[in-house]
Amino acid sequence: MTDVELIILGCGNSAGVPAITNYWGKCDPDNPKNRRMRPSVLLKTKTTSLIVDTGPDFKEQFNRENLQDIDAVLYTHIHSDHTMGIDELRTLHRRNKRTYPVYANRETLGELMECFSHMFEESKSGFYKVVCEPHEVQNDQALAIGDITVRLFEQDHGAIKSLGLRIGDIGYSTDMKHLGEKAFEALSGIKIWIADAAGNDQAANPVHASVGEVIEMNKRIGAESVYLTHLPPSMDYETLEKELPEGFHMAWDGLCLKTAIK
Ligand SMILES: [Zn+2]
Numbered sequence: 001m002t003d004v005e006l007i008i009l010g011c012g013n014s015a016g017v018p019a020i021t022n023y024w025g026k027c028d029p030d031n032p033k034n035r036r037m038r039p040s041v042l043l044k045t046k047t048t049s050l051i052v053d054t055g056p057d058f059k060e061q062f063n064r065e066n067l068q069d070i071d072a073v074l075y076t077h078i079h080s081d082h083t084m085g086i087d088e089l090r091t092l093h094r095r096n097k098r099t100y101p102v103y104a105n106r107e108t109l110g111e112l113m114e115c116f117s118h119m120f121e122e123s124k125s126g127f128y129k130v131v132c133e134p135h136e137v138q139n140d141q142a143l144a145i146g147d148i149t150v151r152l153f154e155q156d157h158g159a160i161k162s163l164g165l166r167i168g169d170i171g172y173s174t175d176m177k178h179l180g181e182k183a184f185e186a187l188s189g190i191k192i193w194i195a196d197a198a199g200n201d202q203a204a205n206p207v208h209a210s211v212g213e214v215i216e217m218n219k220r221i222g223a224e225s226v227y228l229t230h231l232p233p234s235m236d237y238e239t240l241e242k243e244l245p246e247g248f249h250m251a252w253d254g255l256c257l258k259t260a261i262k
Pocket residue numbers: 013014039079081082175230
């Protein structure tokens with residue numbers, strides 16, 4: 001068995017909380033759990049560190065965890081709140097004198113290599129060096145990086161698809177509106193589910209699940225603990241924590257959950 005820690009680096013929505021202009025919405029600025037960076041998690045064992053998504057807050061998140069290096073990055077989808085911090089890998093490349101394996105499905109990898117070509121190819125002038133090594137993953141494979149094995153599954157994120165992850169008995173479903181049969185199958189038997197509830201009380205949100213929809217999905221998944229993530233400024237920690245049904249919680253940045261992989 002390998003012990004794995006999953007650390008929530010960011011549980012905020014695409015704008016973060018507070019959003020630019022110090023906009024806190026309904027969130028109490030005095031509660032530190034309401035300060036949320038853009039969505040990302042770190043998976044860590046004694047020997048391996050895997051970052052899931054590098055949003056605009058990647059540098060701050062990396063520094064907050066006092067990391068020096070990582071083994072790889074996995075991208076759930078191309079949206080900018082999950083990718084715009086990729087350039088920070090350039091500083092890591094200079095400091096640690098190595099390249100970084102980047103894992104994503106065909107669509108995401110293709111767009112990453114187009115949007116951030118300077119990370120994947122040396123520029124003609126030689127100024128930009130190769131920092132990222134592209135690795136294509138299938139939407140339903142088991143991915144092994146060092147001693148971490150992650151089972152991937154596809155999620156419906158409205159206009160596009162995203163990847164969900166299962167690590168031991170933890171499921172991570174950021175940026176999803178609905179789950180299909182294969183996703184339910186992959187999550188079967190998990191104890192902890194981290195789920196996108198950015199829709200808050202709006203079931204009409206076209207790309208993010210609402211709290212009600214997450215509750216409904218978990219009737220089938222049956223996780224004992226559900227942590228809501230991708231949280232917008234309309235979702236105050238204390239208010240929602242009191243209203244949520246038993247077993248449901250608001251995530252917060254820095255939350256560390258533990259599991260083991262066989
Ligand atoms: Zn997002």
